[in-house]
Amino acid sequence: MNREIKLINIKEEILSENKGLADKIRERFEKKKVFYLNIMGSPGSGKTSLIMKTIEALGGRYRMAVIEADIDSLVDSEKVAALGVSTVQIHTGGFCHVDANMVEKAIESLPIDELDLVILENVGNLVCPAESDTGAFKNVAILSVPEGDDKPLKYPLMFSLADVLVINKLDYLHMSDFSTQRVMKRVKALNGGIHFFPLSCETSDGLAPWISWLEHEISSIRA
Amino acid sequence: MHELSVTSSIFEIVEKHAVNNHAKRVVAVNLEIGALSDLKNEWIQRYFDLLSAGTIAQGARLMITRVPAVFRCNQCQQLFEITSFITEELVCRQCPSEDVVMISGKEYHIKDMEAEI
């Protein structure tokens, strides 16, 4: 039997289903006037540290919750919970990033009506969290000094999609050839609208501009 | 590992269109993926083979076209391509301004597929 081969037009975005779900999550947060932030970066870059510093600095001015995604552990959520902030743990089951589906399930257990701010700590990974919309209003990438200033060259997608780049562990600058200028110049070319916050979670240097950016975002969602 | 979730989306879309078009078998799928994606073609195909085993999409070849990373200079409007972010500077090839914007290279698109009807 002769079978006919036919060309079938598809013209679809591969990530459109996740994007659709993420848009719904965003709408829901928008309606409730809750600011929702996604934090991404390599393992050990300082995602949990930044969240903890941020909780401290906000000093109870906002009602917040943290969604912790870990391939398989509770370490980070226990640290954050110890600061008295409600946390939800997502077990990605070996998955290397968080998708909108996982977030949707996680927020079921959050008292959204009673919150001002939700922060998601994505899985430590520079490759694919960038590809998967989590429904957050803003995406923060963290790059830490010990990782080297060539990371934006090696993982351009992450740096081209983030709204904010936190350059963490500035206290290590004096013992490395890391150039904050070089990173900012590279990333700016990939992504003109990005905001930079060079800081140290260890010494708290540079934390204030990050906190005021965040407070500004929280208040603009409420307005 | 990184390729799994994108590949399952590809598989779902392919299967949906195959069913809608009453296809007997999917032969090839044409994808356009931006040069900035770190996903490896070989792994996308491997995961696709796993996911499609026993379905109408079994054995389909994924033809992946990489969409080049193209930038436009905001000063002189010149377009230029970057093939390696590691060795090439992100500056205009013509003027040479650093005020450039990316206009392609982040795509994740399924164009079409060939199927036996």
Ligand SMILES: Nc1nc2c(ncn2[C@@H]2O[C@H](COP(=O)(O)OP(=O)(O)OP(=O)(O)O)[C@@H](O)[C@H]2O)c(=O)[nH]1
């Ligand atoms: N010196 C220095 N150490 C830091 C700084 N920020 C974080 N660290 C340390 O770096 C290590 C990793 O920080 P985490 O906040 O756990 O990193 P993470 O990105 O959450 O890591 P994963 O969740 O495992 O992906 C910890 O030992 C922190 O104390 C900093 O600004 N300076």
Ligand SMILES: [Mg+2]
């Ligand atoms: Mg952590």
Ligand SMILES: [Zn+2]
């Ligand atoms: Zn130019």
